[in-house]
Amino acid sequence: MNKRDFLKKTGIGALGALAIPSILGANKKIKALKPGGRLRTAHIGVGNMGAEDLRDIASHPQVDVVALCDVDAINLSAARKKYPKARIFADYRVMLADMKDTIDAVVISTPDHTHAPAAAHAMQMNKHVYCQKPLTHFVAESRQLKKLAEEKQLVTQMGIQVHSFYDYKLATLLIQDGIIGKVHTVHAWSPKNWGYKGTEPTGKDDVPAQLDWNLWLGTSPERPYKEGYYHPGNWRKLMDYGCGTLGDMGVHIMDTPYNALQLNVPMTIKNECQKTNGFGYPENNIVTYEFPGTDYTSDTLKWIWYDGPGMPPAHEDLVLPDGNGISHKRRTAIATDISLDAKKAAKGELPEQGAMFVGTKGRLLLPHFMQLPRKIQRGKYVDISKDIAKHNLGQPIRNYDSEGPKHYHEFVDACLGKATCSAPFGYAAKLTETILLGVIAGRFPNQTLHWDANNAKFAEPEANRFLKGAYREF
Template sequence: MKRRLFLKNTALTASSIAFLSSSSWAKLKADRLRTAHIGLGGMGMADLDSISSHKLVDVTALCDVDANNLAAANKLHKGAKAFTDYRKLFDEIGKSIDAVIVSTPDHTHAPASVMAMQMGKPVYCQKPLTHHVSEARAMRKLAEDNKLVTQMGIQIHSWNQYRGTVELIQSGIIGKVNTVRAWSNKNWGYDGPAPTGSDPVPSTLDWNLWLGTAPERAYKEGLYHPGNWRKMLDYGCGTLGDMGVHIFDTPYTALALDVPKTVTTSCRKPTGFGHPEKNVVTYEFPATKFTTDNFKWVWYDGVDAPDSHEELAMPGNDKLPSQGAMFIGEKGRLLLPHIDYPKLIVEGKYEKVDFPDLPKADHYHQFVDACLGKDKTSAPFSYAARLTEAILLGVVANRFPDQTLNWNNKGQKFDEAAANKLLEVPYRKF
């Protein structure tokens, strides 16, 4: 079938996605939303629970390559049809679903989402939106050209403490911002060698389908599935691609940023297999009305992150949170801990913050209501793709330690030819 050529033709790369005309797409006319859920592991089950909690949702299809995950989800939604291959799901009951939720490992986000969007389906896709820069650009174009409802699964984007922080920064509470320092002490990196040999594939796992479009590798117990794929170049985006999406999100929105001009990373030499366990990534972004002319962004990750810096000094004996961001402005600093409210610091002391009184918003229900024509999403792919691209340029830079990479936004490539080879990869036929 034509819509399956995206995955079946091994010559295709992420940037060569063919777009269907909008006239060929089904339009949602029902007053309820029939959903298909692809990926039912830890985050997938959370997404399933949250989407299905909307009173107008009917869970119609479930898909996972792990029979245990699929059985657990099917037990909760007995009326849903179960699949191990999302391509078969679309082929068999594509006309019976209205929206698709993609909660797979990063490398399957774009293949599954694009196939759904090519059928005219709204898509809720977990973060980071894609595994490669070319995929982010392609998904944004597909969604925008055909006016599809989309949402990236960055749930805290809708939380009051983050929406309120955007308002505070844009109100000028610390003046124009010259630097953001953001960090996570998580370690989604792997500095060891690539494994050798293979282990028996569990009878409950379809390893070929788990690999999907990624290069073929032998199965190793406990290394990829279910929990460590984020550490590996072929499947995840490291700590920067995982927690960076959350922690970058509010400053990125508040400062109205686009993609960076340059990216420089300090980390260990590339191994060709795992993401580095410790990174310091420095971005230079074009100025906006909320930043100074020479605005920069510094990201730290790893168990000891962040590195000590005077701009991160806390009042009294307070310690920095384990994850968060510090805005440094002309009139003071604003600390935004991960999963907490901001703290204003002026001349080394805390100052009272008059926090905006905002209505509550449910990120998941917002997507459902938007599909039904009753709301708009706050993190559509038009936004999510730009945020993801900025982050993924830093992930690429991890392969070129201590070298400044210059990004040409208009040409959609680096000035450094070697780095451009990592913006997209051929898809494996599976």
């Protein structure tokens, strides 16, 4: 397939920063299969996270895995051993063309730069799509995928599996109950480091025999292969392929506050970080967003994201009660909640990753992950057992093996007409857009960018060129 045909088919190549359709709009009726039928799935990317996605989708009793695709023959061989009836491919375009009549849904678990090209290609062929987070590599792509999902009436889900976990559902309900009043500030953090302050490598190495480097690059710019920089593990650090820590942990940790507060996209974005060389992302980011208000927030909402070593820095909103501020009953509940982070919280130490909602009636700490949210008021933890009980969610679930498949099975059931997806592209596009605006702000350190959501452009014209990318013919 040549470049012109590919871009025409996906509908992405024609997008410009000024012509991106609005992400707002009513959901249309979804085209689902018959509830009693079976879902035939094809999987693009079956190594690492793709192997987990494949396992959890396939664990649904009404799924038949019919196709596997990966640019790495070792990944493909391992998956084929578990699903020997599935056909195998290296090129997803060939797979979709050859099996267009025997695939119902496509699962995409590739590096970020391949998400939108593969998803759009599948959706143009009327296939339901489950796509790993972040939904896309560029803002323009997120808006296009949302538009395609609505026009084609397809079932879609972004792969943020913790979205369906007990504690995140609970935190959403508690915030929307007004447990801490109107929220005016959110802090969210991860010390994970998907930044790279080194220089772009020179020269080239031999491409491993099992890897199709051209297909791995896909629509991204041509670049010689260098061992240790790209495949399989370091692409998140690099601007051409990943979205940094924001695009990895940020999607998970920001998801619940974003969902609970029913936010749209931000009005302003500022990233306090080091200047980059245009190849790798900055290592420490402090991204401040300002959002328009909602029913659950003050007139505007301030959101601060921190990532990288040592994050978050000290802040009065993040001070926790020590053990003396906890009742015996609450201390016992925290100590038995789960693992080291719960015990750290009981000692007045922040969990390694998490979010803090700050409202007019207190604060709500949401550790990441599989730990109960904790209300803080006047410097003390507050017993919220009655608030929790009224939602009839049952006992907290602390088993990842049982929680993990829920988000995937929700997608399968939606395809079969038995459920509704909780993270469809209509939602995922907005969350991803928010994430990507923070990523773009990292190219303009310490400068406030102003975002016009209706026209999908920055007031600062120099930032607009990063809203989309040129697709390479491959």
